[in-house]
Amino acid sequence: MSRSGSSESTSSIESNTIQPVPLDQRHGRSRDMFTIWFGTNIMILAIVTGALATTVFGLPAWAAAVAIVAGNLFGALFMALHSAQGPTLGVPQMVQTKGQFGSLGAVLIVAVVVCMYTGFFISILVFGGESLASVLPFLGEKGGILILAAVSITATIWGYSLIHTYARIMTWASGLTLVLAFIWAFVVHPVPSGFFHGGGSTIAGFLGAFVASAVWQIAYAPYVSDYSRYMPKATGARPAFWMSYLGTSIGSILPMFLGAGVGLLMPTTDPALALTKATAGISVLVVAVFSIGVAATNAMNLYCGTLCTITIIQTFVPKFTAKARARAVIAALLCALAVAVSLSAGSGFVATYNNLLVLLMGALVPWTAVNLVDFYLVRHGDYVVEDFFERDGGRYGYVNWTAVVCYLLGVAVQLPFMIIGTWYTGPLARMLGSVDISFIVGLVVVSPLYYVVMTLQTRRRADLASEAVG
Template identity: 55%
Template sequence: MKDQSDIPLPALEISTIQPVALSERHGKPGDLFTIWFGSNIMLLTVITGYLAVSVFHLSFVWAAVAVLVGNLTGGVFMALHSAQGPQLGVPQMVQTRGQFGSYGSVLVVALVVIMYIGFMASNLVLGGQSLHVIHPPLTTDSGILIVAALSLIATIFGYRLIHTYSRIMSWVSGVTLLVTFSWIAFVYGLPTDVLQRNGFNLAGFLGSVSIAALWQLAYAPYVSDYSRYMPPNISEKAVFWSSYSGCVLGSFFPMILGILIATCLVGGDVMQGIVTLTGGISPVVITIFAIGIATTNAMNLYCGVLCTLTLGQTFLPKWSPKARARILTALFTILIEIAIAIYGQEHFLTNYTNFILILLYVLVPWTAINLVDYYLVAHGIYDVASFFHRDGGIYGYFNGKAIFCYLLGILVEVPFMATGLYTGPAATVLGGADISWLVGLVIVSPVYFQLSRAGAVRHISA
């Protein structure tokens, strides 16, 4: 078979949600390591680690253990989704029609679009704030517009440019992170009691595990979008481990930086903390992390657009959106995100914490259904052509079993929820510890498997 990596691709990606033709397949597993490693080294990842101390009141050691456990656990689900891309050659949310049916998938896809908008708005706020910190005459609002423009450019050109962005940022951001840790340790100097500050509390530990796990789970609805161009004969294990190692390592170390900032400096914010701890090199560090935000936001915007196009194609099955549709949808989406970022920046940390916890509740049942169906029910064999039929082809308009399990998953999570907006009775008994995502996974996975295996539909993908 000809090596597809030698086939030149157009600078502007033409396709959007259509199945990727074999003649266009290219890439190697290492490309997945760099895209997930490089895209995670940014300020929002640092903020997520910062929460383990500032919100959940853990010591440095316990916070580090919590985010490690969360990343290692959540990364498994993220990488299992990534391995689906080369086999099916379609975006993840298109493939969801194989579990929920053509119309049944609409609710899930719509929630994922909301997820993208929330993460992108959060990134825009941080990007704008970071540019303001390193150049005060530039307002935060102006910084938001600059980051938005950089994100939009990559989305317009598409898949290949985003991979190139991330490959470069893997080296640049990785070296910057290493220099930052070295500067804090040997130039700034750690406080002598840094390991004794704060302590352990079960609710905080489980909350920190949850936000780190969610960081990985949040990639599940679109991780295979960045592996779908790879040849179908590529090793699934190689795809899994490249995605897993890149995303876990790229997430864990920036989170450790956030934990270190919160532990060393009581009060204040992450941006000012970086300035204080890195001194003279802070403009370089913040600038590179801000560029990393633009890279990650391009990924979020790109996949959010694919999901929006998926919603449209559900009701217009003869429509085959191309580059123009992607560009126009990206322009409309980025305007919404800019508005949210500008008007929601004052209460950013509180809004972000509540957002990611609520997101966890709606993502977990979906990921359980998708993975059980792909690996245990259909064994990766789907009729891809049916994904693009109005009636869902062999998958129908609705799959009542999947919809039931999805709603069941959210329902069983409610008593175990613990957020600033609502705390369930089970979470109260547990001292405010949030284990809802574990409950959702443990219940939904076997229930869906038992309901689905007898009537599983298996067809060779087109």
């Protein structure tokens, strides 16, 4: 599909923030959804996540591969369903949340998203800075953090088009580097004879690897349609869904395979260090490219956090029509806060903060269930976008108590199944062999409950309206 003549280019700063994207400014092709999710998933953190399957969960090669594939394919379903909403409504993901929860009911969830993605931003700065410093010692960890922050803030200020362009570049750079790393680790350096024949697979271990892979995908849900909202409405939901699904699945499975394999080669070694040893000879290239790759993801984290912050402000100040300058100022403030925390972080910071991020993720799973059921099964994508920007929520009101109660119930039912690092292990999670399946429980409970209640309410309103007319 050709681009609209009025579309913004990479050389220009995006003028929109959370406003609906006019039809004459829509641009891009469905394949852009493939490159942005393929290019941003091939990074050092995906490799570390894949290594969990063989190091932490103790799976042999075949079981690790199956768990990684199954988990990513399952989690990507939810991620891609959110992506398909973008071309239909043309607004950021969390603005659309007002259509399900009401103008004020959505504020708490949007605030959780700001905290979560700021946390992701900080964690990736710390981890990425350490990875860069491991192959480029002259930078030091602080130098690596500052480089990644500079790249991220630049992409966020320029906005949507530059982020997509960055992802296209990383698709080729990271993809080719990934192939080279596979060849170097498992062909140039032959694997041990028993590499593919290990035993010891357990149900708990398989579930652990499956959940880690699925949650990797579901973590994108609160911002995925931010990167499809400029696509022409005629593109349709189906191409956006499939290109996002394939891009994020393949882009995650392949680096996780590399991580699982490196974990088998050196199970007692830190995965990032093990990757460096396994690719000895080209390790500087491999780690540098994969570390720079996290800057693309971090730009998306910062962009999302900025749009969500603007959404909160606009809820209470409806006349606040933020443009490029406001996005730049808010992004700079969030980035400065993240850099300050990252530079002062102690050795145990990432582990501690990751525990908090797990808790925040649990708070978003019920939102995913409500959002997808409402969009696809209750309203069938039929929303009045202008009402999202009204102080009183227009026809969606201040608070949709059905959505809020289902959401809170979804958070509550997850707690017994949840594991938050060393802070907390739910009693049912302990019975399952210390495996966290809380997100599955949240989805299974909230989705049918919200659908049934909303359907009954809709029918009751229709009956009352019919009686009033009669």
